[in-house]
Structure formats: structure tokens, C-alpha cells
Amino acid sequence: MRILVTGAAGFVGSRLSKVLLERGDQVLGLDNLNDYYDLSLKERHLADLRPHPGFSFTKTDLCDAPAVAKQIASFAPQAIAHLAAMAAVRYSVQHPLIYGHVNVQGTMNLLDAARPLCDSLGSPPRCVIASTGSVYGSSTPVPFKEDAPADRPLAPYPASKRAMELMAHSYHHLWHFPTTILRFFNVYGPHGRPDMMPWQWSAQILKDQELTLYDGGKLKRDWTYVDDIVAGFVSALDKPLDFEIINLGCGRPVDNLQIISILESLWGKKARRKDIPAPPSEPKITYADVTKARKLLGYDPKTPVEQGLKHFVTWLQAEHLLP
């Protein structure tokens, strides 16, 4: 299949691209290579993909609508895997405007650029779009089910993702793109983002720095290993659905104290902790009900967090990414 992967230089987009290339798909990676985190990490991801004959890459900003349209017209993707975004809840509290710009308008630019393909390909490309479990906020009963309203987001990041979901529905409704929206829950693993907790806390443990813990470490997160997420994403690409929103989580929330204790034993070093109250952008728990993903996609998250964090730490060590 000819697949446009947006965010291909990022954490999940690069892992997805690799799996698609290895099974013989043709991938055009699109990414603006922004410096939200160390750009050398994104360059490493691309270096991993470039040897594949089926891979090509364009440095394009989703916010540049004509440039996006040009790429889509010349590649004519049969499927669009949309992962490019400004991610991260906390950064969105400090920089709200960019989240509307990239996650809402940028997604519209992408979908709008794909509209002419409905005529030229004879059928619209299938779209699989990465959203987030943080759209459920703090008032949704656990485990989170896809039919919950998700209309009380706690920060600009989940609000922008929910707006993106709604906009994608309107494009599906009017122009008939088969659309699957995947709500990821706390993805981690090798090639992970340096702003996320497993990486931050590993760095702080190793440097003997105090790590900041919200609400005494009682917050629970449904950590989901990257290979499980990628397997779910590939199934969604292979099985176009009319319009569905589907959780991709692990379904086993773990509190932050436990994550720290696993990291302490993996690094062989104790953490120094500073407890502070959780900010209003942080829900007490994220917890995916993955029944729908199992049923519609054959999704089967296999990796317990102890094992996934072990793979992550082994990778950080092998790549010499921490002192």
C-alpha cells in the first residue's frame, strides 16, 4: 500500500513507518522536524528508515496548506496515517495557541488536501488518526469507553485532539473517507520522547536529581508499550472502517510510585523525590477499556510495564543517550 505517514520522524510515527516498510509498504514520511525536543533524536529515527527502498521523506509543515496539498497530489496515498502533532499536556498549558494551529488547523489542511484524491483514485484514501486518551479528562467513569462524551478536556492538548476528532468526522461524513481515530494511552518504549516520564525520571535518577512527583505518586497511568500501539495501528490501516473511535491502551493502570520503583531497580539506584500537588491539567487516572479494539482490530496488548520499561532502559543504555 502507498501510505503517507505524518510525524514519521517522531517516536510512534518512526516505529510505525519501520514496520510498514519491513512488510513491503511504500511510505512517504512527512514531518516538519521541529525542535520541541532534541532534533538529533528525530534525525536518528530518519536514519533508521532511509535505507529502506520503499521510504521517501519530505520536510513539510502541516500548517503550510499548499505544501501539504502538493505532497499529497504527487504521492496519491491509498492510506494516510496521521501522527504529526504537538503532543504533551504540560507544554500545552504554557503554549496553548500552537495546539490549535497544528493539531486542528494542520489536520484540516491534511484532510482538505486529500479531498481531490476521492476523484483521482476512484475511492477516498483510508485515514487512521492518532488521538489521545487524555480527551476523557477527569469526570469519565473508569475504564474509559469510547462512547463517553469526552467533552471536558483538562488542557489545550486534549481539547485540540478532541476538536481534531470532530473535524475528521465532518470530513468523513461529507467526503466519505473511511476514518479510524485511535486514542493512544501513555505510550512508552525504545525511541520514546525525552519529555515523557520514563525518560525524565531515568535521567534524574542517574544524575541524582530530585524528581517531581504529583500527589505523592498516586496518579495512575495506563502505560502502553510502543510495539502494542504500532500493532494496533497497522491493524487499523489494514481494516478500513466507516468511522470509528477506538482506544489503544494497555488496560492496566499503574501508579507513578510503582513506575519509579521499577526504574530504581532497573537502574540499580534510588530516586530522590519531591512531592507536589498535581496541577489541574492532570487527571488522577487514565484507564482504557480496550474491548472495542480487541473486537474490531484484533488488538491484544501483550507487554506488561515491567517488561516494557526493561526494554526501554536497555535501549537507553545501548544508545548511550543518558550519562
Ligand SMILES: NC(=O)c1ccc[n+]([C@@H]2O[C@H](COP(=O)([O-])OP(=O)(O)OC[C@H]3O[C@@H](n4cnc5c(N)ncnc54)[C@H](O)[C@@H]3O)[C@@H](O)[C@H]2O)c1
Ligand atoms: N506518546 C504518547 O504517549 C502519546 C499519547 C497519546 C497520543 N499521542 C499522539 O501520537 C502521535 C505521535 O506522538 P509521539 O509521541 O510520537 O510524538 P512526537 O513528538 O515524537 O512525534 C510527532 C511528530 O510530529 C511532528 N510535527 C509536529 N508538528 C508538526 C507540523 N506542524 N508539521 C509536520 N510535522 C509536525 C514532530 O516533528 C514530531 O516528529 C501524536 O499525534 C500524539 O498526539 C501520543
